[in-house]
Every structure is written in C-alpha cells, then in structure tokens.
Amino acid sequence: MSELTDKQLLRELRLRLEERKKFDNEMKELSKDFQSVTKKLKESEALKSHFISNISNEIVNPFTSILGLSKAILSVEKNDWKKVVSMVALIHSEAFNLDFQLRNIFVAAKIEAGEIAPNITKVNIRSLAQTVIDSFNIISRKMGIDIDLQFNVEYGFGKNFYFKTDSEKLKLILSNLINNALKYSYKDSKVIVKIWVDEDILNISVQDYGTGISEKNQKIIFERFKRLDSGINSINRGHGLGLSITKSLLDVLGGKIEIDSKKGEGSTFSIELPEAKNVIEGFSGDGNDVFFDDDDEIF
Amino acid sequence: MENRYLQHFLYPSSLFVNKEPFVIKTILGSCVAICIWDKKLKFGGMNHYMLPNWNGNDLASPKYGNIAIDKLIERMFYYGSNRKDLVAKIFGGGELLEASTGNSMMIGERNIRVARLMLEERNIPIVASSTGGKRGRKIIFFNDTGEVRHKFLEKKVY
Numbered sequence: 167m168s169e170l171t172d173k174q175l176l177r178e179l180r181l182r183l184e185e186r187k188k189f190d191n192e193m194k195e196l197s198k199d200f201q202s203v204t205k206k207l208k209e210s211e212a213l214k215s216h217f218i219s220n221i222s223n224e225i226v227n228p229f230t231s232i233l234g235l236s237k238a239i240l241s242v243e244k245n246d247w248k249k250v251v252s253m254v255a256l257i258h259s260e261a262f263n264l265d266f267q268l269r270n271i272f273v274a275a276k277i278e279a280g281e282i283a284p285n286i287t288k289v290n291i292r293s294l295a296q297t298v299i300d301s302f303n304i305i306s307r308k309m310g311i312d313i314d315l316q317f318n319v320e321y322g323f324g325k326n327f328y329f330k331t332d333s334e335k336l337k338l339i340l341s342n343l344i345n346n347a348l349k350y351s352y353k354d355s356k357v358i359v360k361i362w363v364d365e366d367i368l369n370i371s372v373q374d375y376g377t378g379i380s381e382k383n384q385k386i387i388f389e390r391f392k393r394l395d396s397g398i399n400s401i402n403r404g405h406g407l408g409l410s411i412t413k414s415l416l417d418v419l420g421g422k423i424e425i426d427s428k429k430g431e432g433s434t435f436s437i438e439l440p441e442a443k444n445v446i447e448g449f450s451g452d453g454n455d456v457f458f459d460d461d462d463e464i465f
Numbered sequence: 466m467e468n469r470y471l472q473h474f475l476y477p478s479s480l481f482v483n484k485e486p487f488v489i490k491t492i493l494g495s496c497v498a499i500c501i502w503d504k505k506l507k508f509g510g511m512n513h514y515m516l517p518n519w520n521g522n523d524l525a526s527p528k529y530g531n532i533a534i535d536k537l538i539e540r541m542f543y544y545g546s547n548r549k550d551l552v553a554k555i556f557g558g559g560e561l562l563e564a565s566t567g568n569s570m571m572i573g574e575r576n577i578r579v580a581r582l583m584l585e586e587r588n589i590p591i592v593a594s595s596t597g598g599k600r601g602r603k604i605i606f607f608n609d610t611g612e613v614r615h616k617f618l619e620k621k622v623y
Contacts, residue, residue, distance in 0.1 A: 199518070206521025278529035280480035280512065280536060389522040407524075414524050417478065462605075465554055465593040465611040 310354035347374035369438040478528035482510025493557030493574035502611035
C-alpha cells in the first residue's frame with residue numbers, strides 16, 4: 167500500500183463521508199416510499215372489501231329488480247297493459263346500468279391483466295358522442311336533467327368529423343364521465359358536454375351543476391375503489407372504479423384528464439386526447455415491416 | 466422463415482405470453498421490457514412497464530414493474546413452465562430526458578433496478594441485457610427461439 171499524505175487522507179475521508187451521506191439519503195427516501203406503500207396497501211385492502219360488498223349490490227340489486235318486474239309483467243291483467251310500459255322502462259334502466267357496470271369491471275380486469283391495447287379506427291366523434299348521450303336518455307329524463315351537446319368542431323367535414331382513436335375506449339370514457347355527472351347532479355338541472363379540437367388534440371369536457379368536489383378530495387378520486395361517500399348508508403351507487411378506469415384508458419390512448427370543481431357548485435371534467443398515429447416509429451401499423459435489418463444486434 | 470410467425474406489437478403497460486411462435490415487438494424509452502423464455506418448452510413472453518413500483522392508487526396494472534414482472538412469471542407458470550427452465554433478457558431503461566437529477570427522477574435507472582432485483586429474488590437468471598444509455602430502443606423477440614433483435618433509435622420516441 168502506498169503512503170497517503172494527510173491531505174490526501176482527509177480528502178479520501180471526506181469523499182467517503184459524502185458517499186455515505188448520499189446512501190443514507192437514498193435509504194431514507196426508500197424507507198419513506200416503503201412506508202407510504204404499506205399504508206396504501208392496508209387502505210387498499212379495506213377498500214377492496216368495501217368494493218366486494220359494493221359490487222355485489224351493484225349486480226344483485228338490478229337482477230332482483232329485473233326478475234321481480236318481469237314476473238309482475240307476466241301476471242298483469244290484459245286491461246292493465248299501461249302498467250307494463252313503466253315496468254319495462256324500469257327493467258331497461260336496471261339492465262342498462264348492469265351492462266354499463268359489467269363493462270367497467272371487465273375492462274378493469276383487462277387492464278390489470280395487461281391485455282389492453284388501443285384499437286385505432288377513424289371515429290365519427292359527433293355520432294359517438296350522440297350515441298353515448300342517447301344511451302343515458304331514459305335516466306336523464308327521469309331525473310329531469312338536460313344533456314346539452316355543444317359540438318364545436320369547425321374544420322373538417324362539419325357534421326362528419328373523423329378522428330383516429332379507439333372508439334370503444336372513448337365510449338367507455340365518455341359514458342363514465344356522463345354517468346358521474348348525472349349521479350352527482352341535482353334534479354332538474356343540466357349537464358353540458360363540450361367537444362372541440364386544438365391542433366391534433368380532441369378535447370371533451372363534461373360539466374355538471376351538482377354537488378361538486380372539495381379540493382382535498384379532487385386528489386383522491388382517481389384512486390381505485392375510492393368513493394367519496396363510501397359509507398354503508400351512501401345514497402349513490404357505484405363501485406369506485408369508474409374514474410380509475412377512465413384514467414387508465416386515457417393512459418392507453420396517450421390522453422389526460424383534469425378536474426375543475428367547487429364544492430356546492432358542480433364539477434367539470436375535461437379530457438385531452440391526441441390523435442393516434444397509424445405508424446408507430448419503426449413499425450407499420452399492420453406489422454408488415456422488414457425486421458431483419460443489418461444493423462440489428464442479436465441477444 | 467418470417468412467415469411462420471404471428472406478430473404482436475406490445476403496448477406500454479401490457480404483457481404478452483403465447484405458446485405459438487410469435488414475434489413480439491416493442492419500442493422502449495425509459496420503459497423496461499423483460500423477455501422471458503422457457504428453454505425447455507421453447508416459448509416465451511414479454512412485458513413492458515413504465516414505472517418501477519405500484520403506488521397503490523391506480524389500477525394494479527402491469528404499468529408498474531413490480532406488478533408486471535410477477536404477472537409475466539405467473540403467466541409462464543400458467544402455460545406450464547417450471548421456474549428452473551426460465552431465463553430472462555432485459556432491455557430499455559434509458560434516460561431520454563435531459564439532466565434529470567435527484568431521486569424522484571431517474572426512472573430508467575429505477576426501472577432497471579427493480580427488474581434485476583426481482584429476477585434475482587425469483588431465481589431467474591438474466592442471460593442478456595441492454596439497458597441504460599440515452600437512446601430509445603426497438604426490440605423484436607422471437608418467443609420460440611428466445612432470440613432478441615435490438616436496435617437503438619436515433620430519435621427519442623417515448
């Protein structure tokens with residue numbers, strides 16, 4: 167070993183000390199992360215059991231109503247046929263809700279299994295939005311809520327504005343936003359759906375005049391299973407997956423979501439969706455590219 | 466030779482395992498992809514995750530390394546693999562964003578670290594890797610032979 171001068175020794179020691187400090191800091195950071203994740207997991211476990219009771223209500227209740235109502239219809243007297251109409255309407259709305267919730271649950275399962283991929287086509291945005299809004303017609307009419315579609319796309323072919331994206335995913339995103347807007351609206355108010363385009367970005371906002379969300383709660387509503395009124399006595403139905411699914415779907419499509427809300431005055435959820443490209447760099451969309459390049463390295 | 470392969474483009478946050486011969490392709494920036502291959506049954510799969518650890522908030526999807534790695538291995542077991550026959554190759558984890566210092570950044574680095582750590586814990590040897598650096602990568606994995614073709618991208622993508 168070579169002799170070190172005092173100066174060199176001091177420098178070496180200082181270096182090691184600094185190194186040590188760096189590791190210490192990293193350890194601290196990591197243990198902080200660890201603690202926060204542990205806490206989250208505990209919460210998550212509790213939320214999950216909540217979720218299971220929510221979900222069984224979500225499925226069992228509509229089925230019970232559908233079964234009961236259809237049985238009632240079967241035993242209706244011929245001259246009472248007018249009753250049937252309202253019962254059929256109820257069956258429809260229960261079945262609609264069931265279908266919507268199941269769709270959400272299946273998509274969540276797919277996302278968690280890593281089996282979700284964008285399926286890009288040219289989508290007629292106006293008719294997609296109209297279809298989704300129409301599907302909520304019966305519910306919104308019952309609540310006396312007017313859903314106002316403001317379609318502000320000037321260029322393109324006017325009424326037939328096409329945008330490359332995944333229509334099924336966009337439908338579910340929009341359905342979730344409208345469903346939430348209706349769920350937290352007061353009777354006889356309105357919901358405004360605005361659609362516009364900035365450059366290549368499709369913007370959709372859904373505004374309600376309902377209960378609104380406090381600033382503190384705005385941060386947590388995207389967490390899975392989280393519901394702001396998740397008590398046993400909660401009036402509103404739902405499983406708390408809607409917004410986390412929405413966010414994950416937007417992830418897949420490269421989009422973003424923002425909330426603007428004031429407690430007591432209503433909320434606006436806005437999404438931004440970039441137009442999908444046909445070609446992913448280096449690969450053509452249909453996969454017919456040459457993949458034996460000379461400069462490929464092989465592992 | 467190409468013709469006997471089916472193709473699958475792997476999107477971020479997803480994973481893919483199949484017993485049929487597939488070419489699985491993906492593009493990586495700071496994301497990491499793990500190609501896992503069963504040397505006995507001659508099939509394999511790949512994941513593509515964006516962040517190292519699940520934060521407990523979002524859906525527990527393979528967007529996060531710790532989830533993506535276990536799900537990939539589980540899927541291999543589901544198709545009949547034994548742990549001792551599995552080998553892994555890891556790619557990606559570049560730092561494409563300039564001068565990201567401090568602990569909260571360095572996503573590429575942390576993505577790689579979680580891959581090495583978890584594979585070691587699960588006794589799955591890493592037989593090849595190309596990680597880090599400042600460029601993106603294009604990866605093509607032949608899931609029957611276990612071969613991976615790899616190219617750096619000039620422009621950053623993700």
